Amino acid sequence: MYTEILHSILITAALALSFLISKTSLAVYDLQISAFLFIVFFIGKKWLDKGQHKLIESLVFAFIINMIVSTTGAAQSPYFFLYYFLLFSLSLFLEPVIAITATIAVIFFSLLSLSQIQTLDQVLPILSLALITPFALFLGEEHIKNQISNVKLQNLEKDSYFFLSLVLKNHINNINQAAENFLGDRELEEIKKNVKRIKKLIEEYEK
Secondary structure, eight states: HHHHHHHHHHHHHHHHHHHHHHHHHHGHHHHHHHHHHHHHHHHHHHGOOOOHHHHHHHHHHHHHHHHHHHHTGGGGGGTHHHHHHHHHHHHHHHOHHHHHHHHHHHHHHHHSSSOOOOOOHHHHHHHHHHHHHHHHHHHHHHHHHHHHHHHHHHHHHHHHHHHHHHHHHHHHHHHHHHHOOOOOOHHHHHHHHHHHHHHHHHHHHHO
16 A cells, blocks of 8 residues: 555656646757656666666656647647556556556646636547546556466466475385385386386376
């Protein structure tokens, strides 16, 4: 829960910062600011672990996408569709609930950018964000379920390898003892039985 709250605050802060910059004289340097962030991100990512890498990447993309849309007409921007990709990517890179937080923040800042006379054409793209959010949330939850399933499968494979190694080791020890105490046909038959058991185990595992 703490991680989700922290990520929500950081994403909201990134969106707010980019929105504020788009309303200042710095807006003319949006491409330079975006390029600088990309350069810093790609240089610094080798010192980040996987979790930090995803968080920083999400913050950079949230900042840049909101900057692009805000400086090119907000709700009337031809790049408004980039918000849809942002919501889905945040849901996959971070936690699914982040998509809800980002949607609320984007809708809020988009409404602030509207003129006093609002038309349906202006409001409709903003409302579409609320409609796309449940799909982003669902996709993020399914992604987490798949990750959990993969971890369980990997653990099951490890357990299978461990069990197989124990069984094979036991049969090999039996063969070794029979060979060391070899006195005649009785021990030879015991060795053959153990070899057949090992062969059968290997064949069953290969299936």
